[in-house]
Amino acid sequence: MTSSDLNWGAIVIGGGHNGLVAAATLAKSGRKVLLLEAGNEVGGAGRTEEFAPGFRVSAVAHLLNRLHPDVVKTLELERHGLRVERVDFVPSVALSKDGPLVLHGAYGEVLSGASRSEQSAWKVLRAQLLRYAGVLKPFLSRRPPDLAGMSLAEMTGLGQTALALKKLGKEDMRDFLRVLLMNVYDLLDEQLSDDRLKGLLAFDATLGSHLGPRSPTSLLGLYYRLAGEIGGLAGAQILPRGGMGAVVAAIRSAAEKAGVSIRPASPVAKVIVEKGRAIGVVTQNGETLRARTVVSAINPATTILDLVGPREVDTGFVRKVKNIRMKGDAAKLHLALDRPPQFAGVGVAGHKGRLVIAASPDHVERAFNPSKYGEFSPEPVMEITLPSLVDASLAPSGACVLSAVVQYAPYALRQGWTAGKPQFLKAIMAQLEAYAPGIGATVRHADLLTPADIEARYRMPGGHWHHGELQADQMLMLRPVSGWSGYDTPLEGLFLAGAGSHPGGGISGAPGLNAARRIIAMRA
Amino acid sequence: MNQHPTIKPSIDARALAQSHSRTLRLGTPFQPRIDALGLKQDWYSWAGYRAPHSLWDEELEYFAIRSQAALFDISPMTKYRIEGPDAEAYLDRVTLRDVTKLKPGRVHYTAWCDDEGFVLDDGTLFRLSATRFRLCSQERHLPWLLDSAFRYEVSVEEETEVVAGLALQGPTSFAILRDAGFAGVERLKVFDLAEFAHDGATVTISRTGFTGDLGYELFVPADRALSLWDRLMAAGELRGIRAIGYTALNRARLEAGLIVANADFTAAEHAIRADRLRMPDEIGLGFMIDPKKGHFNGRRAILEARAKKTLRHVLVGLEIEGNIPAEHAIVYYRRSQEVGLVSAAMWSPMAKRNIALASLQRPYGDTIVDDLWVEIYAMRELQYQKLMKRAKVVPRPFVKLDRRTANPPADF
The missing domain is CATH 2.40.30.110 (Aminomethyltransferase beta-barrel domains)
Structure with missing residues (x-):
């Protein structure tokens, strides 16, 4: 084992986007920061990768819809190449055999393809959803309130939320509280009648979680989605040029500018703990690196159980960490196509957007049912993008990239993914064929990543992009575990900064930024 | 005379199926001897076992501890067998005192806490060999001990029922053990333990106790309990050996300044407030x-x-x-x-x-x-x-x- 005399201000483990954000923010505060990435490239699940000769695609996350404005501002990402403009907003298209329905602008500012009465019902519901998500927004971005020892700033933050609630007015506030823990299925039934629209919303509410639209609390997922914003507009989404890797590149550039030393291909074997304090890490190559602060932007369970080890923390804490649920249900499909597919009835703008196969809330629910018993959906629901239509450089000339998030694909498939994967791919292709006839014949290469593949490739236990189910019992003060939601851990000098921490996953940078701010505030 | 030819058998069958309800409290392996001495029929429940407050006279039982030798059944005490290459490291993490300093053949009094630092229980830890321990306590802790064993190469088993325990306490206790033929028992210093042959099996004797007096504790397989009792009683007859109940022991422990879980403090898992x-x-x-x-x-x-x-x-x-x-x-x-x-x-x-x-x-x-x-x-x-x-x-x-x-x- 070699030992380095060099002492770092902070070592950040994991070069996913949250790790990069945390490292950059800490470096900007004057700390000497080293970032250790296990893979050959930073970016984690936000990388852009070549999956077939000449075809490149966003590895896991393919839509940018929640990059936190404070991250953009703090790291001056626009100066580092991030471009988000209103013209880049892409629509969401609910595919249906009855013809598509399109949500234009920021989450359906304009709805087309629906009846006049449905349009006005949507206008009311959309406003309400955004209003309620707005109340939760500060909660879903800042450090969760520390009820035991609240600082003045935290009190002020809570006060603002109370004020926002009050501003809703009496009727609205009651309704907000009434629907908060409802399932999305029943709520949609109260206000809408178009199955296509309801199907899309039911899909969005349950995307990335082990819930069906009829599962209690499934509405929270929709709030989480709408609490995100891009370009200053809640619910908006873009397909970043260059794929998600371009967004990561901007963050990386900001980190490097701030002085972060980035070391790829340096997986960490161990966090060194002395007398209850994390004092550095040992890499898998046997190098010992010491630091004043160790920040883990990888999975919380991996951090505590594998890098720290249960011996250095208390039994009750280990119990909690072991109980974090994180078995993913989402698969990722990449297709290299000879030519752009034609989804029936969808226009040019629609093809550049997000195409959703979720014909009705019942369809989503039926797709969910088998996953409870370890089986994949025979008629899966999915969110499709064609990124090469937005950025032609992602595919060879004339060819096309298809990127889809497909549910439900339970991590622990009963029959095992070796046997299940070809069958699941077949089920997905049958769905695609139904909406884009002829697509199957144009497939040059198909790459299906099951949660098991995502786990292995992107070091996400359970293949779960939130690094822990994002449900009511694992949110806010309960994330990653109760009592330790503020990015600190029972070990002095060790902080968590990944998606497993509050508020959760998606390309937001919020956990990374919050963790860094916490470290700076603690003068750690 | 009235006859109920059909009712009686059915009651019997039912009663038979519910025999557990007639044994309100479990007996320890020593129960036949203790029952025979229990003139006062003054029982209480010790972790579900029928244990005597007093057998014949509280005062004289107390003075048996201080002037003669007192035999007290500690079988209901919760006992865990903890064994494996990581047993030392495991116990060092679970309990407060430094287990790496506890040598094989030694006992120490320790306690263990939850994450918040609140005491779950206190008890004695016996180091039977480099890799084998016995942890004795008032309350039961198996879920906590098993969860604590995550990623340790160690096995944790409750052995309360299969190991019988006796405390022999008082000034003549050493002489009784010697006369009973436990050769070498004189070498035991306070908090030492050693194994001795008994009735084709092994008895573990430690110079420990809960009285602040000269005394020993003996652990033996449950099926050798009665022969051990008889061996001690026979050897101690002329040295005033007496079976005692908890009231007498409780006085002795108070004089020794020792505390009892859920009497002098509330164990963390019991506390409601x-x-x-x-x-x-x-x-x-x-x-x-x-x-x-x-x-x-x-x-x-x-x-x-x-x-x-x-x-x-x-x-x-x-x-x-x-x-x-x-x-x-x-x-x-x-x-x-x-x-x-x-x-x-x-x-x-x-x-x-x-x-x-x-x-x-x-x-x-x-x-x-x-x-x-x-x-x-x-x-x-x-x-x-x-x-x-x-x-x-x-x-x-x-x-x-x-x-x-x-x-x-x-x-x-």
Whole structure:
């Protein structure tokens, strides 16, 4: 084992986007920061990768819809190449055999393809959803309130939320509280009648979680989605040029500018703990690196159980960490196509957007049912993008990239993914064929990543992009575990900064930024 | 005469299927002998077992401990067998004291805490070999012990039912063991243990006990329990050996200044009220905390409470004027301000003092130790007489006997 005399201000483990954000923010505060990435490239699940000769695609996350404005501002990402403009907003298209329905602008500012009465019902519901998500927004971005020892700033933050609630007015506030823990299925039934629209919303509410639209609390997922914003507009989404890797590149550039030393291909074997304090890490190559602060932007369970080890923390804490649920249900499909597919009835703008196969809330629910018993959906629901239509450089000339998030694909498939994967791919292709006839014949290469593949490739236990189910019992003060939601851990000098921490996953940078701010505030 | 030909058999069948309801409390492996001696039929439930408060005479049972030898059945005590290459490291993480310093063949008194640093229980840890331990305690902890074993190469098994235990305590206890033929028992120093042959099996004898007197504890497979009892009783006949119940033992332990879980403090998993939880420093177990040893459960919380001075209680020994036991009396500062409660009290025949254990709210008992009073309700011919008595904080143990630690042990 070699030992380095060099002492770092902070070592950040994991070069996913949250790790990069945390490292950059800490470096900007004057700390000497080293970032250790296990893979050959930073970016984690936000990388852009070549999956077939000449075809490149966003590895896991393919839509940018929640990059936190404070991250953009703090790291001056626009100066580092991030471009988000209103013209880049892409629509969401609910595919249906009855013809598509399109949500234009920021989450359906304009709805087309629906009846006049449905349009006005949507206008009311959309406003309400955004209003309620707005109340939760500060909660879903800042450090969760520390009820035991609240600082003045935290009190002020809570006060603002109370004020926002009050501003809703009496009727609205009651309704907000009434629907908060409802399932999305029943709520949609109260206000809408178009199955296509309801199907899309039911899909969005349950995307990335082990819930069906009829599962209690499934509405929270929709709030989480709408609490995100891009370009200053809640619910908006873009397909970043260059794929998600371009967004990561901007963050990386900001980190490097701030002085972060980035070391790829340096997986960490161990966090060194002395007398209850994390004092550095040992890499898998046997190098010992010491630091004043160790920040883990990888999975919380991996951090505590594998890098720290249960011996250095208390039994009750280990119990909690072991109980974090994180078995993913989402698969990722990449297709290299000879030519752009034609989804029936969808226009040019629609093809550049997000195409959703979720014909009705019942369809989503039926797709969910088998996953409870370890089986994949025979008629899966999915969110499709064609990124090469937005950025032609992602595919060879004339060819096309298809990127889809497909549910439900339970991590622990009963029959095992070796046997299940070809069958699941077949089920997905049958769905695609139904909406884009002829697509199957144009497939040059198909790459299906099951949660098991995502786990292995992107070091996400359970293949779960939130690094822990994002449900009511694992949110806010309960994330990653109760009592330790503020990015600190029972070990002095060790902080968590990944998606497993509050508020959760998606390309937001919020956990990374919050963790860094916490470290700076603690003068750690 | 009325006849009920069909009803009776069906009741019998049902009663047979519910035989557990007729054995209200379990018997220990020694029960046949204890039942035969239990003249007073004064039983209580000790962890579900039928244990005697007193067998024949509380006073004489107590004096058997101090003047002769007393035999007390400790089989209901919860016992865990902890074994494996990581057993030492595992126990060092679970319990407060430094297990790496506990040598094979030694016993130490320790305690263990939850994440918040609150005491789950106290007990004795026997190191039977480099890789094998026995942990004895008042309460049951298997889920906690098993969850704590995650990523340790160690097995944890409850052995309460299969291992019978006896405490042989009192000045003649050593002589009895020697006369019973346990050759080499004279070599045991306090907190030593060794194995001896008994009835084709092995008995583990340790020089430990809960009386502050010369004494031993013996652990034997349950099916050899009765022969061990008989062997000791035969050897001890001329040295005054007597079976005793808990009331007598409880007096001896109070004189020795020892605490009892859920009597002198509320174990963390039992406490319903948040302010009843206690850290080691709050029940006189602060000496067990070793910040220099490896990580142990509750370390962070305990050291933080010390650093931030948030410890709220203290357990003290009191000497109270007069001779009326102050059991469960309220403790006052300047005769008026309530500052704590007595958890155990007695007139000590050995110390010739009126002694008590009390939990006080800091700073009382900690930095303020003067002007403390206890309010005793003395029942005198169906009328309470309220007595306000001066109490003085005194060190524990209240009774210190040289024979407990003398080497070689005295031959009384």
